[in-house]
Amino acid sequence: MxxxxxxxxxxxxxxxxxxxxxxxxxxxxxxxxxxxxxxxxxxxxxxxxxxxxxxxxxxxxxRRCFLTGRPRGNYRDFGLSGHVLREMVHTCLLPGATRFRW
Missing domain, CATH: 1.10.287 (Helix Hairpins)
Structure with a gap:
């Protein structure tokens, strides 16, 4: 945060x-x-x-993450940082996004 x-x-x-x-x-x-x-x-x-x-x-x-306020690693399409985006995709909270692995 x-x-x-x-x-x-x-x-x-x-x-x-x-x-x-x-x-x-x-x-x-x-x-x-x-x-x-x-x-x-x-x-x-x-x-x-x-x-x-x-x-x-x-x-x-x-640009900052909408949820955490993190200033780096943000995706413009979602307004979220990478690790928050990953968690949301894995819990199926973002429709149309597929899971990815690091």
Missing amino acids: AKKSLIQRERKRQKLEQKYHLIRRSLKKEIRKIPPLSKKKKREIHRKLQSLPRNSAPIRLH
Whole structure:
């Protein structure tokens, strides 16, 4: 089980990312629309992007296991880590998944 403080930190990052998602996307679109010669406008927009909170960037999000909060070895399709997925498949809790051996 992961530390609760780390799980809460990750939830906080998710909320910040959702809050600033539209702002970040619109600023990036503006940068793409500006012709290459006008560097001054690009710098201004880039400063606006830099002024957003660091934890609002989607790259800082990290997938965690839905049950245990484990940060490594996760399967995107299920949202579970490998050992939890294996236990659930062996107890037939995931329909359509076949058993596998390590």
